[in-house]
Amino acid sequence: MKRRVKLLVLVSTVLCSGISCSSDRESGEEETKTAKKTVTKVLEYAPAFGQFVNELPLYEAGDTQESMRVKAEKALVKNEVITLGGFGGYVVFGFDHTIDNVPDKRDVRILGNAFANNAEPGVILVAYDKNKNGMPDEDEWFEIAGSEHHNLAVIENYRIVYYRPTKQAEETPGEVKEYMRWKDNQGNEGWKTKNQFHQQSYYPQWIKADSIAYSGTLLPNNAVEVGSSENSWQLKAFAWGYADNYPNTREGATIDIDWAVDKAGNKVHLPGIDFIKIYTGLNQEAGWLGETSTEVAGAIDLHLE
Structure with missing residues (x-):
């Protein structure tokens, strides 16, 4: 038998x-x-200015836009931190599968380095590859409408330009108040500070142009000075819906794909997502803490976790 x-x-x-x-x-x-539950590829990496730019990931002489993208990819695949710099700096990454949009459940955990009273919120966009071409086309992007979506202090279609620092500003040791000039489309302009703790260039060194521009949704400032000492700055978290806003283990670090809205602010239903874009949503400096810059360490499909 x-x-x-x-x-x-x-x-x-x-x-x-x-x-x-x-x-x-x-x-x-x-x-x-x-299928891997974490990030498998980085499609774009374009940080703005910042005290961790050229350090996370590390810029080395001869690096190009492509080699820095590869460095960012290697970091996120291993859940290591990269910086996006000041307002508008961004990263686009994807997965080896479509993350399902499960009804009444949060779908993705966005990893950063936030901790109590140190939130540096980044705006999140998601894309479903509906035409299956392996790329996030422009009409496939939808913004995750977080808790500040209806806040009247939010500025949509905000645009800022950063200008390369002069050689003198780069070579001056210590803190440099008038380090990097900037201007926006709201009639504002000024200088970004170079602090004493990070002395490398804050301008992406692989960029050949003398100015870089970014646009998107500008969130309300979240920096609060709670005392008179130089260590009294706190960066308050928003309620929900942003990157680098809550510690990675908290529910606040997760998003529901059903929070996605189109450019007119209308809710959309996506069967799932294949790509995520995150950009720094604040244009502020907080005393000795310097500029607010979103940091990203990857993302996790909660349905495979």
Whole structure:
């Protein structure tokens, strides 16, 4: 009897060795086993100015836009921190599968380095690859409408330009108040400070142009000075819906794909997402803390976690 069972199994294996005999269930199981719950690729990395720019990841002489993208990818794949710099600096990353939009559940955990009273919120956009071309096309991006979405202090279509620091400003040791000039489309302009703690260039060194521009949704300032000492600055977290806003283990670090809205602010329903874009949502400095810069360390599919 045992020999007969072995023979039947052998016949079955031979008959079903072709692709046509594979069951949907078996294919589905194989996909589940091979899918990674974390980031697998970085498509773009474009930080703005910042005290950690050229350090996270490290710029080395000869690096290009592409080599810095690769460095950012290597970091996020390992859940290591990269900086986005000041307002508008961004990263675009993707996964090896579509993250499902599960009803009434949060779908993705966004990793950063936030901790109590040190939130540096980044705006999150998501994209579903509806045409399956492996790229996030412009009409596929939708913003995650966080807790400040209806705040009247929010400025939509905000645009800022940063100008390369002079050689003198770069070489001056210690704090430099008038380090980097900037101006925006709201009639504001001024200088970004170079602090005493980080003396490398704050301008992305692989960028050849003498100015860089960014645009997006500007969130309300969250910096609060709670005392008279230089250590009294706090960066308050928003309620929900932003990157680098809560510690990674907190529910506040997760998002629901159903929070996505179109450019007119209308809710949209996506079956899932393939790509995420995050950019720094604040244009502020907080005393000795310097500029507010969103940091990202990857993302996790909560349905595979």
